[in-house]
Amino acid sequence: MSKIDAIRLKNLRCFEDTGFLDLKPITILVGRNSAGKSTFARMFPLLRQSAEEDKRSPILWFGKLVDFGSFSTAIKKGTENKEISISFRFQTVISLRTQPEPDLFDERSKQKLRKKYSREGDTSVELELVLKQNERTGVTYAALIEVTIFENKCRLECDENGGVSKLLINEQDLTPTDSFGCSLNQRNILPSLQYFQTRKLKFEGVERTLRMRISPFLAGIRSRIEEGVHGKTNEDTIQSLINSILIGTKSDIRASLLNSRFCTATSRENFTKLFRRKSYSDSFNNLLFAHVFPKIIENVDDTLAEIASSVRYVEPLRATAQRYYRSQDLAVDEIDSKGTNVAMYIDSLSASERERLNEWMSKYFGVEVSSRSEGGHVTLLLQTQESKGTGTNIADLGVGFSQMLPIVLQLWQATLPPAFRKRVKRSEENTCIVIEQPELHLHPAYQARIADVMLASIVDSGSIVRSTQIIAETHSPHLINRLGELISEGKLSHKDVKIIIFQDSFESGSAEARTSDFDEKGILKNWPFGFFEA
Incomplete structure (x- = not known):
């Protein structure tokens, strides 16, 4: 499954332009209050709530996870350019042939077809989505x-009425015209x-206008193919040559055509000469990408939705402990953003799952958790390694x-192996866990241990199919220092951690973001002097 490698925000809230910011297995966001940390972190739950709901627009600014208000409140104040830009870089598996996917295929057959025609390995994609009101x-x-x-750069410009105003492939204008x-x-x-x-057709003497789903670029592609084949080549062979083309780099396109079983030795020689002409190669390439651009957008959108579905968000103002929780016979497969269903989640764990959880809790925090159901209510109990008995009600603890x-x-669930994944929708699912202020109300020692738990999540999950990406917004020097210690101890690679520092710019009036990295010894580079001091 794909995950975001980098993200860029323009004209969103306090940001004029963040530039592309790389994300690692552990990405830490730091900065003073109102410097943009939360805006950046909440982009990920914003993406999820937008992908999950049926809506009229790309982004659902106000939803069950985060509230950006509306476009007018989300756009940077005072900006003359009334548009918001969100860009992503990610890796994904792309399956593209010029041959259309038949509508008569069932979903299982379509999946087999996509797998058959997928390129080997992941493909790098960069997407920019510009929003207007x-x-x-x-x-x-x-x-x-x-x-x-x-x-190849494929650009689609749209108007406010839902129409397409321009289609550019590598700066060549290929906007459909005429009919x-x-x-x-x-x-x-x-x-x-x-x-x-x-097309206009007459039916029982009445003229009707029909819209036929036909690509405007097939005729141009066919014309380029006809330049390389014998003049008497039949239409079926020409269409088979077109269908055999694998969309990729120019060398991929050329190789798939030349290696097609429908390409004769003479045609192969002709095409080799034609591809040496830049005008032919560029024109053929651009027509192909214009032809499959709808499929590219669909692939990219499906990847974004898949990434969005993996986001797990923990907001800063989490639910406080209750003495009793109302029992509900619900299947709980995810902790909500406020943690209000923690008791139901723990109560729904199997005996083996609870044993794994308590081994983990005991290892990192010296406590075990249990639940007790009676009278239609659930009670959460914590027991320390030193204490004996049934445990203490969580409401009676700090x-x-x-x-x-x-x-x-959230971090523990990311470590579950396949046998324990009844709660995960796809066994190959990555997880992107976004946490705001994990250090709230915690002793400095426990703040530091959060770093150990993060490490356990990415290491445990990295040893199986699923992998974890953690994005944490924090004010805790203890957490950051502990990450450095883990690197110096050889338990964590310095390449797996990225620190993004957000700060106000008095010159531009915008928030700016820059990065700091650990070296191999766990020492921060480019770290601002006295950052955590008053």
Whole structure:
């Protein structure tokens, strides 16, 4: 499963332009209050709530996880450019052939077809999504979708009425004209793109206008193929040559065509000469990418939705402990962002799951957790290694334990091996855990141990199919110092940690972000002197 390698924000809240910020297995966000840490961290739950709901626009600014208000409150104040840009870099598996995917195939057959025609290994993708607001309706719409893939830049410009104003492939304008057009329909995050041709037909003496789903670029692709084949080559062979083309780099395209079983020795020689001409190679390449651009957008949107579904968010104001929790016969497979369902989650664990959890809790925090159900209520109990008996009601302990539990449970669940994954929707699922202020109400020693738990999550999960990405916003020097110690002890690679420092710029009036890294000895580089001092 894919995960985000880097993200860039423009004109979002306090940011003018963050530039691309790399994400690692452990990414720590630091900075003074109102410097942009929370805005950056909440981009990930924002992505999830946007992908999960049916909506008219790409982004759901206000939802069950985070509240950005609306487009007008999310856009940077005072900016003259009334648009918000969100960019991503990620790796994904792309399956693209010029051959269309038949609508008659069932989903299982389609999956087999995609797997058969997938390129080996992951493909690097860069996406920029530019958002604007329809001044008449107030609805947010995608004004620009730009995908860079296989060294090709595919750009779609859209108007506020849901139409396509321009289609550019490597800066060549290939906007459909004449009887051809484009339509957009909102999907998960991105809108889908469809090509059509308008035709007028008479039916029982009445003229009707029909839209046929036909690509405006097939004729141009066929024309380029005809340049390389014998003049008497039949239409079926030409179409088979087109269908055999694998969309990728120019060398991939050339190789798939030349190696096709429908390409004769003479045609192979002709195509080899034609591809040496830059004008032919560029034109052929751009037509192919324009033809499959709807499929590229669909692939990228599906990847974004998959990434979004993996986000687990722990917000800073977490639920306080209760003496009794109302019992509910619900299957609990995820901790909610406030941790309000922690008791139900623990109570729903099997005996083997609870044993694994308590081994983990005991190792890192010296406590074990249990639940007791009676009279339609659930009680949460904590027991230390030193104490004996049935444990103490969590409501009778310090608030730190109730604040820590949602974090610990999220990180613990990421370590579950396949045999314990009844709670995970896909066995190959990555997890992106976003935590705001994990140190709240915790003793400095426990703040430091959060770093050990983070390490355990990425190491344990890295040894199996699933992998974990942790993004934590913090004010705790103890947590950061402990990460350095773990690196110096050889338990954590310095390449797996990134520190992003957010700060206000008095010159630009915007928040700025820069990065700091640990060296191999666990010492921070480019760290601002006296950062945690008053």
